[in-house]
Amino acid sequence: MTKVIRMCFGKYLLTMVSFVLVQGVYNCALYGQTQITSSHVNEKPTDDESRVFIRDGGWPIPKSHLVKDQSFGLKMKLPDGRNVKLKGIIYDFSKEIVSDEPFRTLGYSNPNIRFTELFEYKIKGRTFCYKLLYSYVTKGVDNFLAYYDEDGDGVFESLVLDETVNGRYSVSNIPHIPPWLLAKKSKKN
Secondary structure, three states: OHHHHHHHHHHHHHHHHHHHHHHHHHHHHHHOOOOOOOOOEEEEOOOOOOEEEEEOOOOOOOOOOEEEEEEEEEEEEOOOOOEEEEEEEEEEEOOOOEEOOOOOOOOOOOOOEEEEEEEEEEEOOEEEEEEEEEEEOOOOOEEEEEEEOOOOOOOOOEEEEOOOEOOEOOOOOOOOOOHHHHOOOOOOO
């Protein structure tokens, strides 16, 4: 009897380990990059209705199964009078992707979402923001979240939910521009 219990437990353990390994491979394929080993997340206070979550090592951006839909460009006038060119690309997902990330990492229960579109924003050829449009699987309500590289190191450590720009909450808002992209180059004498 003990031998049968050990065999059943061994099969169960092997099945669970296999499941965990397959889930890791699936996440790597889904996000098109290596898995991030650190999942330490801190919420950063804001002075608006936005919620900002900083993740050590960055947030994985869903980059697989993307098909370029269209490109766009905008000239923007900064508060200091300078003009800046913002370029963007809108991607569609070539197949339906349903995931519980990033909400599972934030502690939400049963948050399955369907990815709709991914917007990529660049200034001076450097990507600083990705906006992910999604809908809740159970409700079908469209929403968005934004990933930011706030310090120019190529790591998208900030995840913003309910982002408000210039007092408006809208997916069509231009994302906020991190200061590292706007810093003036010092002139050498």
